[in-house]
Amino acid sequence: MRSSRVAGQPRYAVVAQALTEDILSGRYSVGAILPSEHALCTQFDISRHTTREALRRLQALGLVTRRAGVGTQVKSNHIAQRYVQVGDTISDLYQYAKDMVLNVLEMTDIEADADAAALLGCSKGQAWSKLRGVRVTDGGDEVVALMDAYIARTYRGVLGDIDGADLPIWSLIESRYGVVPAEVRQQISATTLSRAEAENLSAREGDPALRITRHYLTEALDVYEVAISLYPAERFTYSNTLRIEHLASVS
Amino acid sequence: MRSSRVAGQPRYAVVAQALTEDILSGRYSVGAILPSEHALCTQFDISRHTTREALRRLQALGLVTRRAGVGTQVKSNHIAQRYVQVGDTISDLYQYAKDMVLNVLEMTDIEADADAAALLGCSKGQAWSKLRGVRVTDGGDEVVALMDAYIARTYRGVLGDIDGADLPIWSLIESRYGVVPAEVRQQISATTLSRAEAENLSAREGDPALRITRHYLTEALDVYEVAISLYPAERFTYSNTLRIEHLASVS
């Protein structure tokens, strides 16, 4: 018996709603395989086309992934907000280094002690390369930021490419190793410059500054780069524009 | 005559690729209406189902919008990077006010002078309501932020709801007027507290603080709320996690 059509609700929406609830409530846990298209067709007494439309919605919501030969797998048990980054100012998440050059001051290989392990989110003793440098404007006449970066030892090879580069480090890693950032965690806080920091930045002690810490993670959620940048307030404002994507609700 | 199938390329991908190039190159400008599904079916000699699959891809890339009775309209002439916000910390873009209460200090109606017009991105003389308040923790024992907000006079009605609210103002406007933010522009900068600011925040003069300015815009890109918040550094770090969406390329 065909399930009766609810007023104003397309059939695929009914199915999508039901499956969404099952996923959000945990009846299907993350990693579980949903019933096959054929099974859903039988269960809801709808055509395969309609079933696929329903599953397409779940996919658009980021709840499931689909693979031929495998099935429909639950990817996430909550619906995340989606943003589209617009504009291309110097300070955009991925473009903040545009028109700037990175001059290396110091490079060392380290094994993470307790402090570093906490910062980097790794176990004690893990091997990293540490780098200290300044970002200067393309002409080289103004220091914009002081940066400490930690790079997983695996990608040590980029160290040679960094001095004088006008690209972010993660981008150098990408072109050399093919590692793309899949997730970026950032913390932005306010601070005042210490004597030593002010010296490197040709600013005054006590001046306000923005401290931006970014963790770059691979698809497998391994941290492979951490960058901590210090931007004197008068030379830098972090700004971005986010456009909210209007996701078609399943209901 | 049916267009021959390129090796490894589904038919819909060929169509999607062709249309994408036409949009990116500007042959179809933003706002233009693409040929109808029927026309594309004839042009490429494919079924309507295949045509719709191609257009679905363009939609997923954010290049077009589709409306029944109208057609497929070009929305953007470039492919933007997509981020998905994950996590739900206190400082997430839309959740930063969680577990906090807003206490109003002062409310006034203003007409924008030159300074205000520049800040709000409106013409001089436009009518706004200005509000000064502090965000305190739920228990009320700690001041977390000092906030100046400007609300378009049209939504003046929310002013009565604000004192003591534990929601962001835009959220109050949404529930009362049905206005949803479609775009948010934010600037984050570092500063040090002035004497007066420190007093309101029970902090010390010269302490570092984060100044976050947010413009909330409607779908039509009208600014309807501007919030400027001052967070003493030791009580607040702005942090968020962005997951990069792997958009299926059309090719």
Next chain:
DNA sequence: CTGTTACGAATGTCCGGACAATTTGTCCAC
């Protein structure tokens, strides 16, 4: 001139069927 109605055009919602491509696992030969 203004408000209403009617029509056409476009996308949205469904159904049916067929074959291709991908993946996983089983079974057999070596």
Next chain:
DNA sequence: GTGGACAAATTGTCCGGACATTCGTAACAG
């Protein structure tokens, strides 16, 4: 055991058709 051939299950790619819903506009009525 190990490797390869094979089969089964699953999603992906296409085709055809039918009717519903939405929206702009043109014709019409007042």
